[in-house]
Amino acid sequence: MSEPVTPLVKGLFITLRYLFQKKVTVQYPEQKRTYPERFRGRHQLTRHADGSERCVGCELCAQACPSGAIRVVAAENDPDHPHSPGERYGATYEVNMIRCIFCGFCQEACPTGAVVLTPFNELAEYRRDPLTYEKPRLLVPRKEEAR
Amino acid sequence: MREALMAHARDVLTRYPDPNSAMLPLLYLVQEADGWVSPAGLEEVASFLGVAPAVAESVASFYTLLQKRPVGRYVLQVCTNLSCSLLGAEHLLDHLGRKLGIGPGETTPDGLFTLQSVECLAECGQAPVLQVNLDFHSGLTPEKVDALLNALRKEAEQDV
Amino acid sequence: MINLTIDGRQTSVPEGTLVLHAARELGIDIPTFCHHARLLPFGACRMCLVEIEKAPKLQTACTTVVSEGMVVRTDTEQVRLTRQSVLEFLLANHPLDCPVCDKGGECELQDLTHRWGAPASQFREAKNRKGKALPFGPFIVMDEERCILCQRCVRFDQEVLGEGGIGLMGRGFRTRVGTFQGRPYDTPFSGNVVDLCPVGALTSRPYRFRARPWDLTSVASTCLHCSVGCAARLDARENHWVRLRGADDPAVNQGWLCDRGRYGFGFAASPERLTAPQLRRGGKLAATSWEEALDRVVQALREAGPDRVGIIGGGRLTDQEAALLHHLGRQVLGTAHLDRRAGRQLTATPHLAGGTLEDLDRAAHIVLIGCDPEETAPVLALRVRQALRRGTPVTELGPWQTYGPGHAWIPPSRWLPAVGSTATALAGLREELAGQDQPVVLVWSGEDAAVHDELARWRQAMPGARLLIVGDQPNARGAEAAGLLPGSGGRSTPELLAAAAAGDLQVLYLVGVNPALSFPDGALVREALEKVPFLVVQDLFATESARSAHALLPVAAWSEKTGSWSNLEGRHRPLAALTPAPENLPDDGGIFRELIRRLGGEVSAPLPAPAPPAAAAAYPLSTPPAAEGLRVATVELTYSGGGTVLHAPALSPVLPEAWVTLHPEEAARRDLAPGQVVELSCGDSRLTLSVRTSAQVAPGLALVPRRLPHSPDNLLTEGAAVALTPVPRKEVLP
Numbered sequence A: 001m002s003e004p005v006t007p008l009v010k011g012l013f014i015t016l017r018y019l020f021q022k023k024v025t026v027q028y029p030e031q032k033r034t035y036p037e038r039f040r041g042r043h044q045l046t047r048h049a050d051g052s053e054r055c056v057g058c059e060l061c062a063q064a065c066p067s068g069a070i071r072v073v074a075a076e077n078d079p080d081h082p083h084s085p086g087e088r089y090g091a092t093y094e095v096n097m098i099r100c101i102f103c104g105f106c107q108e109a110c111p112t113g114a115v116v117l118t119p120f121n122e123l124a125e126y127r128r129d130p131l132t133y134e135k136p137r138l139l140v141p142r143k144e145e146a147r
Numbered sequence B: 001m002r003e004a005l006m007a008h009a010r011d012v013l014t015r016y017p018d019p020n021s022a023m024l025p026l027l028y029l030v031q032e033a034d035g036w037v038s039p040a041g042l043e044e045v046a047s048f049l050g051v052a053p054a055v056a057e058s059v060a061s062f063y064t065l066l067q068k069r070p071v072g073r074y075v076l077q078v079c080t081n082l083s084c085s086l087l088g089a090e091h092l093l094d095h096l097g098r099k100l101g102i103g104p105g106e107t108t109p110d111g112l113f114t115l116q117s118v119e120c121l122a123e124c125g126q127a128p129v130l131q132v133n134l135d136f137h138s139g140l141t142p143e144k145v146d147a148l149l150n151a152l153r154k155e156a157e158q159d160v
Numbered sequence C: 001m002i003n004l005t006i007d008g009r010q011t012s013v014p015e016g017t018l019v020l021h022a023a024r025e026l027g028i029d030i031p032t033f034c035h036h037a038r039l040l041p042f043g044a045c046r047m048c049l050v051e052i053e054k055a056p057k058l059q060t061a062c063t064t065v066v067s068e069g070m071v072v073r074t075d076t077e078q079v080r081l082t083r084q085s086v087l088e089f090l091l092a093n094h095p096l097d098c099p100v101c102d103k104g105g106e107c108e109l110q111d112l113t114h115r116w117g118a119p120a121s122q123f124r125e126a127k128n129r130k131g132k133a134l135p136f137g138p139f140i141v142m143d144e145e146r147c148i149l150c151q152r153c154v155r156f157d158q159e160v161l162g163e164g165g166i167g168l169m170g171r172g173f174r175t176r177v178g179t180f181q182g183r184p185y186d187t188p189f190s191g192n193v194v195d196l197c198p199v200g201a202l203t204s205r206p207y208r209f210r211a212r213p214w215d216l217t218s219v220a221s222t223c224l225h226c227s228v229g230c231a232a233r234l235d236a237r238e239n240h241w242v243r244l245r246g247a248d249d250p251a252v253n254q255g256w257l258c259d260r261g262r263y264g265f266g267f268a269a270s271p272e273r274l275t276a277p278q279l280r281r282g283g284k285l286a287a288t289s290w291e292e293a294l295d296r297v298v299q300a301l302r303e304a305g306p307d308r309v310g311i312i313g314g315g316r317l318t319d320q321e322a323a324l325l326h327h328l329g330r331q332v333l334g335t336a337h338l339d340r341r342a343g344r345q346l347t348a349t350p351h352l353a354g355g356t357l358e359d360l361d362r363a364a365h366i367v368l369i370g371c372d373p374e375e376t377a378p379v380l381a382l383r384v385r386q387a388l389r390r391g392t393p394v395t396e397l398g399p400w401q402t403y404g405p406g407h408a409w410i411p412p413s414r415w416l417p418a419v420g421s422t423a424t425a426l427a428g429l430r431e432e433l434a435g436q437d438q439p440v441v442l443v444w445s446g447e448d449a450a451v452h453d454e455l456a457r458w459r460q461a462m463p464g465a466r467l468l469i470v471g472d473q474p475n476a477r478g479a480e481a482a483g484l485l486p487g488s489g490g491r492s493t494p495e496l497l498a499a500a501a502a503g504d505l506q507v508l509y510l511v512g513v514n515p516a517l518s519f520p521d522g523a524l525v526r527e528a529l530e531k532v533p534f535l536v537v538q539d540l541f542a543t544e545s546a547r548s549a550h551a552l553l554p555v556a557a558w559s560e561k562t563g564s565w566s567n568l569e570g571r572h573r574p575l576a577a578l579t580p581a582p583e584n585l586p587d588d589g590g591i592f593r594e595l596i597r598r599l600g601g602e603v604s605a606p607l608p609a610p611a612p613p614a615a616a617a618a619y620p621l622s623t624p625p626a627a628e629g630l631r632v633a634t635v636e637l638t639y640s641g642g643g644t645v646l647h648a649p650a651l652s653p654v655l656p657e658a659w660v661t662l663h664p665e666e667a668a669r670r671d672l673a674p675g676q677v678v679e680l681s682c683g684d685s686r687l688t689l690s691v692r693t694s695a696q697v698a699p700g701l702a703l704v705p706r707r708l709p710h711s712p713d714n715l716l717t718e719g720a721a722v723a724l725t726p727v728p729r730k731e732v733l734p
Helices: A005-019 A060-064 A105-109 B003-013 B019-034 B039-049 B053-062 B082-086 B089-100 B142-159 C019-025 C077-090 C108-116 C152-161 C192-196 C259-269 C290-304 C319-333 C378-390 C422-433 C449-461 C476-481 C493-501 C522-531 C588-598 C649-654 C664-669
Strands: A043-045 A070-076 A088-096 A115-117 B074-079 B113-118 B130-132 B135-137 C002-006 C009-013 C049-052 C070-073 C140-142 C166-169 C176-179 C202-204 C216-222 C231-237 C240-246 C278-281 C284-287 C309-313 C365-369 C394-397 C408-410 C440-444 C465-469 C507-511 C534-539 C551-554 C563-566 C572-575 C631-635 C659-662 C677-682 C685-693 C701-705 C723-726
Touching (some): A043 A088, A060 A070, A105 A115, B003 B019, B019 B053, B039 B053, B053 C166, B074 B089, B082 B089, B089 B113, B130 B142, C002 C019, C009 C019, C019 C049, C019 C070, C049 C077, C077 C108, C152 C166, C152 C378, C192 C240, C259 C649, C278 C290, C290 C507, C290 C534, C290 C551, C309 C493, C319 C476, C319 C563, C319 C588, C365 C378, C365 C422, C408 C422, C476 C563, C664 C685
Parallel strands (some): C002 C070, C309 C507, C365 C394, C365 C440, C440 C465, C534 C551, C631 C701
Antiparallel strands (some): A043 A115, A070 A088, B130 B135, C049 C070, C166 C176, C216 C231, C278 C284, C278 C551, C563 C572, C677 C685
16 A cells, blocks of 8 residues: 555554444433542532531631632630630621632631532532532531531 | 738748749748639739739749649649659659549548649659658569558547 | 941941941841830840940940940841740740731831741740730730730830839739730720830730731821821721821920820711711701702802801811811802811810920920810820929819829819909919029810900910810811801800890801810700701701701721811811712812812812901800809810711710819718719709719819710800719619
8 A cells, every 4th residue: 555545544443443342422412421539629618526616717728729719707606605626717708609710729728627518519500609619518518517 | 911911921022032932932832821822822823913713823833832723631642754764763752542432632521631643752862762741762563652641631630 | 426336337336326226326236125116225135136345245335325446346146046946035935926916017026026036946845824815905906925025015104104003913924915914904095015015915906807918008097086186097997997106296296196096087978977968858867969959059149148057067177178268258258257176175276385395395384274184185194294203383173173182282263262263373383483584385175255364464474384275176276277167256156055045146067076066065066056047057967956967978087088187286286088988978178179169169279268266265155053062064075075076987986974172171061972964954964974083173163074975065054053862773674
């Protein structure tokens, strides 16, 4: 065979080989991929084993955030009904998912392991405002509430 | 300030060029009269010297010979500083606590003994050391302490 | 000059300089904790240890004075390791709870640990536990675990305040900073210990967990609560004012603030603040547009004509706004009836040599005339306290004594002819001090015309005399310089109010004043405000004076505008906007500009210079007839007043109760005990007050606090006889 044909045949052969291999695409949203555990998706505010909030409102996540997507306002715990162990808790916690680049720096900065990035990544909305996630949506429900 | 004390206090004051230097002697005067240095006593001394009561409390709280709470007849102060601790002061304190049924800082229900752990009593060469009111007892062992307690009990009984 | 070598660099510094300062002058940084520029050398923290040749051990740079030929090394391995070990010890029991600590991010311990500390501690033992989040007075929270025992707070309390309210309690690792028996730390300067604390042990309750340092936008400005003009740093988070801290202006406040200034900022965010202009329609005030409100005011001003318009106020404006108000009144409206005064103060501008705050440090004698600087100008009072401790004689002339027994007190009053008037006493003092060429500083409240005349004689008798007038309005002096005093033929505030009460005034325009609370003749001011056909009130809040207003114009607060003002020394004080004003709120100057434009005037820059003000003493206040028995005297308190103090939530725990203070003998004669509730009656007026006794009040006087909204002292006529009747305790139902 003449010179110009060989690469073409080689190429077509590769295509042919892939045709009989397992497909890499999935039929989203009917089919969903499972993500690795350490995938960085939507944030979550976690709780201690006793059900108290881990977040102490230190704002280190907001400071670490390269895109300024996090806003935290702390407040003092009512000693009779504390949100978190200690004197301080995060009264307001907002993540702007439009700004967020899912780098995970917030998780790294958190001294109490309160904010973690979950594999959940279906964040699309028709409007902008629901994309600012506030504390009630971010905080893991208490076990009894979940039930 | 009470009259007799007052006279004594005025006399004490004449010995020092700076009236504030009379703080410790005056606190001892109050302790001698009342058995301890009460908040009221601190205020008395402070107003006598023209300083704030917090200054008097600051001084009184530093010295273990000044009692900031009512105490028993015998105050047993066990040194728990370095030398004494190395030679078993902590065990001595535990032993005394068990014997008397009280912890450090507490007074027996009969009002006879108060147990305290204090900082260095300046007798490291003879450690461990214990002070009963103003009397010194050094080179102690649990046995010696038991003997001491018995002697003190006897002394108290004889006085009654 | 002393020659020495630091890190191989030659330098020469004046004798007595500390090694630390000599090094810092060369740009060599030596870390410190306990050292503070405004406190005496102490040497508690050991952070500043340096090598000095021929000294057997390392020396503290903050207490070692330089000597000739000294060779200092700060950059050796031994010094570095020492700093590391000192920090390791300081952190041995430190909780390291930086994420929840208000100081985190601006903490000296944190910064120096990052710079000099070891990567890890060798201590494996459990940390010593102490008290957390303990209340330490009305404004402060104490965390004993974070304390590094540098004693800055203790030393401030002793050296600057001279109070001794805080001390180190206990010994060894149990040592903690505390007050006597844990009682609240209740000095009016308590907030300064928060600024001084190099760690997060002492933090402010109003700022607690409100922000982290990196959230804040800050401006350098001044506190506009009183006439001292303390330099301050204002911090805002997300356009909310969250903190005010002292800044060090050596000539004014040296970094210190009083608690009123520090914690009185909440008014700016108060929900009570007026947000829209209001006009009276059918007997009721209703919100309206600026367009309509200003039209209505302009219409009223036009209809009235220059002679039937009066303007009161200006002492809370900036200098620039005061000039605009003067222009509006004198040139555009053509009225001479302008007066910045709304209370008892006649003048804020000294006619004899105006002193400076620093004169108090040099004074050979200080005379306080009818004035309690502790209450009305607290940071000025700190200099008086310093003078007292240096042994400077302080003479007080007034119905009560501030500085306790042991200092000169002449208890005169206009109201006690038997003792002699203040002016007579002052004349006596003048003769006593005459001929002396030592500087004498007089601090006066600016009240009492007789004192004003007497002070004129001091100028001739004593060239060294200096006068400081502590005003009731922060920028009273700037307002007077701008010409906000009656022009020739103009009516003063009492005359304006009398004219209004008599129906001779058409429009009364109140600018940032509340005469209903501050004017001494309560009956007159109430009648005047009630009767005047058109009352314009321009203020932050609907004050007592605004109740019968026809037009209410809300304005921006002082933290929302930029300009300058003049303190009691006449010193230029800058004002910088921290936050934008709430939507739709102009500043006072904006309103004046708009009124000038609508009235057909022009704002040309520069504005024409104000006419020299008429003699300040022309301020007729009624004098009561001579009477027997107890007479009323009034006293200004730090937390007196309606507006900004009342609406600052942080101040609510310290707002004063209504009380009457009697000399113990007077109380005994009437069989009254402290704490007892009495009804104080004077003519037709009655006030219910609780009795206090103090030997520091002149016998024959019933001392009542001024300007309390819940108990207005101006219902009583100062100097008039009063009767005290005990009020039986009401049966409280369970």
